[in-house]
Amino acid sequence: MTQPIRWLHDEIAVRMLQKLDIVKLDAKDILLIPDFSGKHRSLLTRRFPNARIHSIIEGGMSGLDLLIARIKSHWRALIFPGKVFHIGAYLKTGKFNLPDNSVDLILSDLLLQDLADPKHFLQECWRVLKEGGLISFSYLGPDTGKELRPLEIENLRLKTLLSPWDMHDMGDALVGERFSDPVMDMEYLTIEYEKPALLMADINGLKLAHSTPSETSEMADLPQKLTLEVVYGHAWAIGKHLAKAKDQVAYIDINQIGRKTRPDSA
Structure with missing residues (x-):
């Protein structure tokens, strides 16, 4: 996203952590994806001071930027650094460079709408989460930018989000990928603009257009506001020893079946 709406990542991250206030989770290893400018690390460090945080960062972020972010977030991150x-x-690759069953919490802020296959993302999260681990995420839903759809501006070619999943689609996908107790929520945020150029910058940042007007006069018909549909969700990785269900039946590995013995009679 563009710099003018960088605040959006931070605001949504704060709201995500507020929603986790009621969740009891002792996280020792956390995967943060994406870690926008390293800033979200400080939020997680305050919430989970003893956790090791693994970051998947933006391509433009340097190692020095990340080091500064670590120093600002907590001294412990320098002694027990997570992977980056x-x-x-x-x-x-479609893969996190982490072992199976290695993290307790995955926090994903405004990423899923940019993925062609969110289901694959969920599968990879399932792989790296420990038994009893939690995935928490937010993404932009299909009503994002709905004011733009009726527009007929010659040089403005709009597009839908790469993954136009609503919260019901995501809830179904979580269940289909064996996550337990999914909780979904949604809210609308409205951003108002004083200048069309600012709106145009955010349209580009949100990846809502293939091409944009170059002339200021062409922007005159743009709306003065933009709606964001923000979808939140979390779910648990429970019963990882179970094989994936087939025809609504879950199969258990025979090695997971305990054998109860009866004491010898006197």
């Missing part, structure tokens, strides 16, 4: 990866590596 660039988002480009995940987008290319």
